[in-house]
Structure formats: structure tokens, C-alpha cells
Amino acid sequence: LAKTTQPISMDSYEGQEVNITCSHNNIATNDYITWYQQFPSQGPRFIIQGYKTKVTNEVASLFIPADRKSSTLSLPRVSLSDTAVYYCLVGDLPGYSSASKIIFGSGTRLSIRP
């Protein structure tokens, strides 16, 4: 099973670019990499997903090196409202295979200061 490792916490300031890296050394060929954002007392919210190289949407960019053993979520010009926990998820959906293959990382608590 692909285990993920993320920094426990990060701090930054408004207007800065923030990069959060997730390690997933045992990623399988069929696994996708997905990042979620979670605010207190809310469910996780999908941010971005990728398989390889670079993916960009209106919220973030996701960089995945050729070996896919890590990925980096990049948040451009963060604001106070980006303070949240960010989870890296490695797995393959839908649940045709074992549900236990869907593994969330421990999350990175990002704190943005004025």
C-alpha cells in the first residue's frame, strides 16, 4: 500500500507562494495523486489531482516528478483564508478494489499570517 508522508505543519505569509511536498515511495502504477483541503469542522474539499508531470487549475498547481515518488502542491499568493489542513491522497478510485487502498496522509497544517 502506498504510504504518504507530509510535513506536519508549515507557516507562511499572505501573498507568498507555498509549496507542500508529499512523499509516496510505494506508489502503484494505477494510483493517482490527489490533494484535499480541510477547514475546522468541515469535510475535506478537493483541490487538485494528477498522475504525472504538472497539473494546474484555478486554485493550485501540482508537480509530479517522473518517478512519481513524491508530489508538490503549490499555492500561489496565499491569503489568510488558505489556513487549513492539506491532505495528500494516493490511490485508485472508484472502489472496485479494496477500500483500504485509499489512504490519506496525516495532513499538513498550513498557517498563513498577515
Added chain:
Amino acid sequence: DTAVSQTPKYLVTQMGNDKSIKCEQNLGHDTMYWYKQDSKKFLKIMFSYNNKELIINETVPNRFSPKSPDKAHLNLHINSLELGDSAVYFCASSPAEMKGGEQYFGPGTRLTVT
């Protein structure tokens, strides 16, 4: 309109009781999930349910039983509640045809067992 809704939002009960948490999604998704988030914020999948096929995480005690009356609903019934069941339970859904990990989460149900 709320995409994925759960009831109740808070549930306080005593050990040994039986309780249910309800989940409904209006996104037309084929796959639904139950997750447990413990006090350390680890998010672990419990079940996935795809077109009436249940995929069970083998680490979940059989006191937990998901019930899906139709594609839009996946309820979680818990028998003989224990102190260790205290956690936040999230329901989620995803399109069956979508690979990877884009799931839509409900707001969560905070279960406290005393």
C-alpha cells in the same frame, strides 16, 4: 443546494447503544464512502459502496454496517457503541467513472460516546 449532507451533525450517546448516521448526495454519483477521522485527524476509509456493491475495509469492526436504500443514500449503523468509536464520521461520494480521488465530502457527524 448541499451536495452531500449528513444527519445528525452531532451525536452524543452512551456505551452499548445502537445509533445510525444518515448520508444523502444529490450529485447523481454512483459511489459513496464512509470515513472516520480520529482525534489526531487521521482520515481512514471505512467503506465504499459502488452500485450496490459493498467494499469493506477489513479493519472495521462488524459492529459497523453500511446500508444503502438507493444510489443517493448510504447510512451507517453502529451497534454496541464503544468509547473508541468517538470520532468525526464523514460521508463522501464520487462519480463511478472518474479515476483517481475526486470525492465530495459531507460536513461530518461528530460522534461522542460516553
